[in-house]
Amino acid sequence: MRLSRYFLPLLRDDPKEAEIASHRLMLRAGLIRQASAGIYSWLPLGFRVLRKIEDIVREEQDRAGALELLMPTIQPAELWQESGRYEVYGKEMLRISDRHERAMLYGPTNEELITAIFRDAVKSYKDLPRILYHIQWKFRDEIRPRFGVMRGREFLMKDSYSFDLTVEDARKSYNRMFVSYLRTFARMGLKSVPMVAETGVIGGNLSHEFIILADTGESEVYCHRDLIQLEPPGADIDYQGDLAPVIEAFTGKYAATSEKHDAESFAREVPAKDRVTARGIEVGHIFFFGTKYSEAMGCKVQGPGGDLVTVQMGSYGIGVSRLVGAIIEASHDDAGIIWPQSVAPFDVGLINVKAGDAATDAACESLYGKLETAGLSVLYDDRDDRAGAKFAAMDLIGLPWQIIVGPKGVASGEIELKERATGARHSLTVESALNRLLQSSREASKEAA
């Protein structure tokens, strides 16, 4: 993509409404614009990141055996009256009525809808277990939206729902999602720590929050140091096999958010040197709630003995749009965003230091073609602007690699490769720079595999 033809409105100054780093940087780097409190438009660069995150979530859901579908944003109120949550949910639910004065709502979550779909379609235990998911916009009319996309009112969420015949089977589904979450966040360059959590309005008695550690995180978290060092399972993990050992490894040691934190247990269970107190951001939340909805909504199947069995359910959420902010919170510096390669909107930024200089232009054009041909996505700054402004812009938007091409280098047959995360620069030939980038790209996809 040539920057001269792209839509990338950058801001030099911080908009005054943005308090935290991710919100500031998302506005400044031209990722989002606010439409209303807690409601955002995604500009081209931000949308590319959102898509990348969505893709990783989708791949890991599919790998775990979950099936993608798509439910609507608008739901009829009757379903929520069936479960009893129409009254419980309160003002957080955006209630609307259509032209026939029929009560509708903009879905804050989808337990009712998916339960109705499953109930109407499945009658036999032979069709269990199943995990269904979708990635869809939700709306929760937060009392006070803040922190940009981290606590928006409209947000993109992946939510999965599991259906099982027995509690034991349901626990296996829960474990599958648990493992899939570990992999999902790790692939985005995040250290996630599962923590025992409150179940809140979703209900149930088993629940984990997936917290990523970031200095500017919203909640205080406490855990054993070992949990942070744990490596997530590889892509070869057998989701049909016994996942219990993995779950034990990740849940066997102390980890709690401030709501569940117990200072005495923390002190007793964790040696002082291993006690980690940090800030965290919740990026995923999984629940097992048994028959809460299936009971209320009559979701039953016939078991092997011919008897009717109420289905055991769980639900599993990932805040996709929140992750964009969370990743930035975990990965930025004074100059701007530092995208992990797996979610970067482009793999590499190509800077033409002297646009208009024939030799430099030609070198950039040639390199641009080679990079694209090699399968790398490139944002080529071909604008007629000063070098300093281009460097600042490229640092701000945070692509993992920058290739800097100027007249001096062109004359000596070398270009400069800069790694955004470390700031390290190397003068290289075009060929070795290409190799270096391709190698880094291969390593990134190996992590995914």
Add this chain to the structure above:
RNA sequence: CGGGGCAUAGCGCAGUCUGGUAGCGCACCUGCUUUGGGAGCAGGGGGUCGCAAGUUCGAAUCUUGCUGCCCCGACCA
């Protein structure tokens, strides 16, 4: 919902107290000079001063009502 603050050009702000032709920096356009870490000079474009009513010869400025946004708290993927 309680408390506080803000609303003037795309972004950041001054002007409001004390009413009298709407300003500054950045960004944007044109020209010249510059050219490896957010250049300089000159010229220029862009505003119904959040909305509505009122007071007044005259309102960004005073009064009243409304709306939006931000911060703190309670609430939360």
